[in-house]
Amino acid sequence: MEEKIKKVSIIISKGSLDGVYPGLIMANGARMEGIEANLFFTFFGLDAIIKKRMGKIKVATVGNPGMHIASLIGLLPGMSAMATAMMQKTMDKIDIPPVPEFIEMIADAGCKFYGCKASVDMFKLKKEDFCPQMDSIITVGDFYEKAAGGQIIFT
Amino acid sequence: MPQKQIGNAVFDIDADGFMTNVSQWTRDVAVALAKEEGIAELTAAHWKVIEYMQKEFKENGAAPTVRKINKSGVISTKELYEIFPGGPAKKAARIAGLPKPVGCV
Numbered sequence: 001m002e003e004k005i006k007k008v009s010i011i012i013s014k015g016s017l018d019g020v021y022p023g024l025i026m027a028n029g030a031r032m033e034g035i036e037a038n039l040f041f042t043f044f045g046l047d048a049i050i051k052k053r054m055g056k057i058k059v060a061t062v063g064n065p066g067m068h069i070a071s072l073i074g075l076l077p078g079m080s081a082m083a084t085a086m087m088q089k090t091m092d093k094i095d096i097p098p099v100p101e102f103i104e105m106i107a108d109a110g111c112k113f114y115g116c117k118a119s120v121d122m123f124k125l126k127k128e129d130f131c132p133q134m135d136s137i138i139t140v141g142d143f144y145e146k147a148a149g150g151q152i153i154f155t
Numbered sequence: 156m157p158q159k160q161i162g163n164a165v166f167d168i169d170a171d172g173f174m175t176n177v178s179q180w181t182r183d184v185a186v187a188l189a190k191e192e193g194i195a196e197l198t199a200a201h202w203k204v205i206e207y208m209q210k211e212f213k214e215n216g217a218a219p220t221v222r223k224i225n226k227s228g229v230i231s232t233k234e235l236y237e238i239f240p241g242g243p244a245k246k247a248a249r250i251a252g253l254p255k256p257v258g259c260v
Contacts, residue, residue, distance in 0.1 A: 095258065095260055
C-alpha cells in the first residue's frame with residue numbers, strides 16, 4: 001500500500017468563487033481524513049479571508065468559457081451576482097457552506113490560515129482587515145518552512 | 156459479502172470495514188469498532204453524536220455531514236474533531252454502524 005499523505009499546504013491565489021472553493025474544499029477534505037492542513041492566501045486569493053470581502057466572492061461571468069454564456073451577456077449588470085446566487089444555492093444543498101461559514105468550519109477542523117506578506121504589503125492591508133481565523137501574515141520563506149515535510153498544492 | 160465477528164456478534168461489512176446493515180448494530184459492537192478506531196472509551200458526547208447520526212440516517216438515508224452535525228447543536232465542529240481524532244465523519248459513521256460517507260465535505 002502507498003504511504004499516506006500526512007500534510008498538505010494549499011495556496012489560494014485567485015479571488016473568484018471558482019478560484020477560492022477548490023482550495024477550501026481540499027483543505028477541509030484533508031482535515032476530514034486526519035491530514036494536517038495549511039492554507040496560504042496570496043494575491044486576490046486574500047479576498048477570501050478579508051472581513052469585508054469574504055462574503056462577496058463571486059463567480060466570473062466574463063472571460064470564463066466554463067460558464068457557457070457569451071462574454072457580452074456576462075457583461076450585463078447583475079449577471080455575476082445572479083450566477084453566484086444560483087451556484088451558492090446549489091452548493092448549500094450539498095452542504096458546501098458560503099465562504100465565511102466554510103472558513104470558520106475549516107478553522108474549527110484545525111486547519112491553519114496564513115496571508116502572504118508580499119500581497120498584504122502590496123494591497124496595503126493590515127492584520128485588522130482579516131477575519132479572526134487568520135493566524136498570521138507570513139513570508140514565502142515562512143510558508144516553505146511550514147509546508148516542510150508535506151505536499152504543496154497551488155490553486 | 157464479508158462478515159466480521161466481535162465477541163458473539165457477527166455482522167456484514169463492506170471492503171472498507173463499514174457495516175452494511177445497521178440493524179446488526181449494538182452498543183457493544185460500537186465499543187469494539189471505536190477501539191479499532193483508536194477511541195479507548197465512548198463518552199456521553201460520543202453516544203450523543205452516534206445517536207444523532209443514526210437518527211439522521213434513518214430519516215434521510217445518509218450519514219449527516221460535519222456541517223449538519225454542527226448545525227444540529229449536538230456538538231460543535233471543534234469538539235467533534237477532538238473526540239473523533241483523525242477523521243470525524245468517517246469514524247463516527249463507522250462506529251454508528253452506518254455506510255461510509257459519500258460527500259466531499
